[in-house]
Amino acid sequence: MKELLLKRKAKFIQYLVATFMFIIEHYAQMVMFALILGAIEKADASYYKNIVVLTVIFVIYVPLNFLISRMLRIRYMRDTILDVRKQAFDKIINMPFKQYSQKSKEVYISNLVNDINTFENKFFISLLNFLINIGMFLISFIILIVLDYKLAAGMFVFSILLFFLARFFSGKTISLEQEVSTSNETFTTDMANTFSGLEILKLNNIEDKFLVKSLGSISRLEKKKFAANVFTEMQRNVIHVFAFAVSVIVMVYLGTKMQGGLSLGMVGFIFQLCSSMSSYLIEAFPMWNQMKASVTIYNKIAKPEEYEVKIGRGNQPFKFEKQIEVSNLNFSFGSKQIIKDASFVIEKGRKYLIKGVSGAGKTTLMNLLAMVYDDFDGSIKVDGVDYREIEEKSFYDKVAFIYQDVFLFEDTIKNNITLYRDIPEEQITYAAKVSGLDALLEERKEGLNERLAENGKNLSGGQRQRISIARAIAKNAEILFVDEGTSNLNEELGKEIEKVFLELDNTVIAISHRYYEGVTENYDYVIELKNGEVNCYPACDYFNEVITC
Incomplete structure (x- = not known):
């Protein structure tokens, strides 16, 4: 996977820059929120007007930032997915015949279509969100160390606990994605068999029976997808509940700080940092598990294998003279x-x-x-x-x-x-x-x-x-x-x-x-x-x- 991502180093760096643009936008949003709270606390009309002007500029900046970031990312994503398709196709084409014949052609079609679409839809979304959330977590953590090292230490302990909780969910996430891949292969094979034999089914008036069978195959596939999606959402919700409890503790802690003279704007900024750090990890760790599951799919469909077939793996040319x-x-x-x-x-x-x-x-x-x-x-x-x-x-x-x-x-x-x-x-x-x-x-x-x-x-x-x-x-x-x-x-x-x-x-x-x-x-x-x-x-x-x- 490392070789795949770094094949186009310049484009990958461009992808990281585009990712960093989201992080800049997020912190600009936090600063704007803190400035607005400060303007309310100051009750100065002139200062408030300046903040309104900055807010208008920020509103214009957000969609432009998204468009530029999207343009920087899209070509790298497209070229990388094309590489995956080529690798998967090359793997099948260059497979020894005996190895190839162990599976039906519909399984290979499923690998080239369903599995690659799954990788495309989930890997880059997961990678982008993981990089953004981990990046913002690290920056927020550094800022928090400067502002309140005790609170930063508490948030660090919280992040370690979330890491181990995410690891607990990792194996099941990978297992469910593999089950979806296998169900896709079975479904594609069943559909191909049905359509290949449709003439026979109609001539013998048994298409209704095969319709029931096909619906059963569809149902099993959708159940596997549903189970994978529910589990992903469940792990996110479990982490979210844990993070909410931490946010309440942070709020109580900042309340005591306000009594010590901390300004409303600074309290709002620090609370945003802490709650955002929780949100970053809530998003990042399930995305990490999803990336690992996607890498497993990639290795299955595109990574070269050591074949057990012995014949034909030599290096002598075939010469038939006698x-x-x-x-x-x-x-x-x-x-x-x-x-x-x-x-x-x-x-x-x-x-x-x-x-x-x-x-x-x-x-x-x-x-x-x-x-x-x-x-x-x-x-x-x-x-x-x-x-x-x-x-x-x-x-x-x-x-x-x-x-x-x-x-x-x-x-x-x-x-x-x-x-x-x-x-x-x-x-x-x-x-x-x-x-x-x-x-x-x-x-x-x-x-x-x-x-x-x-x-x-x-x-x-x-x-x-x-x-x-x-x-x-x-x-x-x-x-x-x-x-x-x-x-x-x-x-x-x-x-x-x-x-x-x-x-x-x-x-x-x-x-x-x-x-x-x-x-x-x-x-x-x-x-x-x-x-x-x-x-x-x-x-x-x-x-x-x-x-x-």
């Missing part, structure tokens, strides 16, 4: 072993089809080859370099993935192929041609610059899948991972897409339940999973014995 060698590979989910002592080789440029019954572990094996999982026994090496020594970014720069559900951005066909990378135009055109997008581009007026609807809703399933293939070709990926890439397509279209996979120069590792006669046999090898055991067969031998698995 083969990927899998040796004595074992992998389990909990107590269930999925892969048992598997050993096989993936040769560069060859096409591999992973087969097995549903639940046999086909996707698990592909994920192991794609550096998704790290908690396996045995070894996976590419040209002699262990997967655990390879840098994740280097690996993913040279591989591509095609899934049965293709995600497309609401942008041009070109940007959906390049994924916003700088790729030569001829390479994009080549990728579109090889993947069979010629017909689509010819029928669209803007060609590659044609904009797609949300998630490509204005395209057929085959067209969407061909864009996904074009991505891999344009990227010049060395390995293409295909997980049920044709399962959502009809027989004829699926067969055409499968042909495209097999005609590529890239290494292809695919999973498919389908068998396309005259096409599927063209894979080089079939990797079969059965009861955890993995065997690799030449495709021609495998399909001479079985047609489907």
Whole structure:
């Protein structure tokens, strides 16, 4: 947090100056009050007129002071919040895939929206008020030492007691803010699931049931917010009651001083100092607790973490010239072993089809080859370099993935192929041609610059899948991972897409339940999973014995 606040030192100093302007205004107000009391006590018309002129000047000064202070603070606050948003986004984007996949995307959306809004709304308000109140407390305390050191000593003892009282409330404040953050994540996930499945809900006429569920989620979130707000207000009120008792004691003490000859104006000024000191602490300590809670939220969403994921955290570049060698590979989910002592080789440029019954572990094996999982026994090496020594970014720069559900951005066909990378135009055109997008581009007026609807809703399933293939070709990926890439397509279209996979120069590792006669046999090898055991067969031998698995 210190690094965040001091990133722009000049702007932070400007922010402190703007804060100090509030303090000057406050003491000017106290002086004006004391002068007015003095004018009443003097009963001098000429002196009173001078005080009225000063009061008018002060009334004009107050809004100008606020405006100038606001302008000095706002840019620093805006830039700092922008830094928080960037840090939070960078943290998610650079997170290892395995770590990222442990939570739903809605949780990350909640972090980027709800938690940052909470930080923005509470941290700077709390910081500003804390600095103002602590600053004014210290100045008032110094002035009080000069005017009455005994009273100053009493107020110091009072401040120590308030400090320990605030510490008593600190842990609960942080805990409640964390609960609000978690409830926001749950609420965002529930709402996303409801809207994603709204069509199914309406078709089955069960939207009312989900409305009740959604209202329950909203209610739980609002209860958490209410509890946090009530607790913050409660601690402020408890401190306020304590401070009121001290103010009464101060008033009695000053009454005895007046009998000793202290003027009404000075009594009024000293009483304002003491009561203001109480008010400063009443405001400052709950704000301090709120700041600590906000810092906890910041650390959660933006502070870099040490990840447990081992694979992909190395520093060796991914170079695939000859083969990927899998040796004595074992992998389990909990107590269930999925892969048992598997050993096989993936040769560069060859096409591999992973087969097995549903639940046999086909996707698990592909994920192991794609550096998704790290908690396996045995070894996976590419040209002699262990997967655990390879840098994740280097690996993913040279591989591509095609899934049965293709995600497309609401942008041009070109940007959906390049994924916003700088790729030569001829390479994009080549990728579109090889993947069979010629017909689509010819029928669209803007060609590659044609904009797609949300998630490509204005395209057929085959067209969407061909864009996904074009991505891999344009990227010049060395390995293409295909997980049920044709399962959502009809027989004829699926067969055409499968042909495209097999005609590529890239290494292809695919999973498919389908068998396309005259096409599927063209894979080089079939990797079969059965009861955890993995065997690799030449495709021609495998399909001479079985047609489907």
